[in-house]
Amino acid sequence: MKNYEAKGSGQTKTASFSDKVAGKSMGTQNVSETGKAGAVSTKDMTMEEYKQYIHDRISQIPMHPTRMSESISINISEAGFEAMKNDPEYEAWVLNDLRTGWAQPDRWAGICGGAYSTIYYGATKEECHAKMWSAGYQNGSGKSLFDSRAKNSFWERRAEREKQREVQIEEQQEKKRIQKAAMEKSIAHKRLMVQWEGKIYDACRK
Numbered sequence: 001m002k003n004y005e006a007k008g009s010g011q012t013k014t015a016s017f018s019d020k021v022a023g024k025s026m027g028t029q030n031v032s033e034t035g036k037a038g039a040v041s042t043k044d045m046t047m048e049e050y051k052q053y054i055h056d057r058i059s060q061i062p063m064h065p066t067r068m069s070e071s072i073s074i075n076i077s078e079a080g081f082e083a084m085k086n087d088p089e090y091e092a093w094v095l096n097d098l099r100t101g102w103a104q105p106d107r108w109a110g111i112c113g114g115a116y117s118t119i120y121y122g123a124t125k126e127e128c129h130a131k132m133w134s135a136g137y138q139n140g141s142g143k144s145l146f147d148s149r150a151k152n153s154f155w156e157r158r159a160e161r162e163k164q165r166e167v168q169i170e171e172q173q174e175k176k177r178i179q180k181a182a183m184e185k186s187i188a189h190k191r192l193m194v195q196w197e198g199k200i201y202d203a204c205r206k
Contacts, residue, residue, distance in 0.1 A: 042088065050081065051081060055155055057095055058074065058095070062102070063103075064105050064106065067105075069159045070106060070115040071114070071116045071150075074118075074121070074156070075118065075152075076094075077121070077127075079122060080094075098119070114159055115133070115134055115135070116132065116133055116142055117132040117133075118130065118131050118149045
């Protein structure tokens with residue numbers, strides 16, 4: 001296993017959350033991220049709304065293509081959420097930490113048949129830590145280890161879900177192709193039957 005911690009800057013504004021907190025007051029103090037007028041004020045959110053807000057923000061963070069086969073679990077303690085909600089700078093640091101880390105390439109994940117990582121955020125930067133391991137870790141128990149550590153995680157992305165979605169799309173496309181071929185075959189058969197019946201009718205008339 002290896003521990004890693006990254007720091008960075010810059011994040012994007014979440015549009016989807018705006019609808020969920022429509023009608024809440026807007027402010028210039030204690031605002032999330034920018035500190036600019038017009039930003040959604042975190043102090044006016046309930047904790048559940050704030051957690052959903054953070055979930056949406058994390059879900060929008062892009063990943064380097066080499067990390068597509070990596071399963072990731074993020075745990076944020078209740079104290080961590082409180083600290084992020086009350087301190088916009090700390091919230092920005094957490095999101096930037098993820099953005100910077102996920103922007104880095106991870107070529108080993110593809111070579112090792114996948115990778116797993118768990119990331120923990122507490123009330124302070126010093127409490128934050130992360131661990132990463134390959135699918136073959138501990139004699140091939142990498143996946144089971146991730147499953148146990150990812151239970152009740154706040155945010156989770158499993159590479160298997162992406163693969164399953166791709167398989168489902170391929171299966172649906174194959175099903176449509178078979179249905180289309182069967183329909184074309186049925187139409188062709190009906191045409192042959194009509195032609196055959198027409199020939200019999202002409203023969204009987206003669």
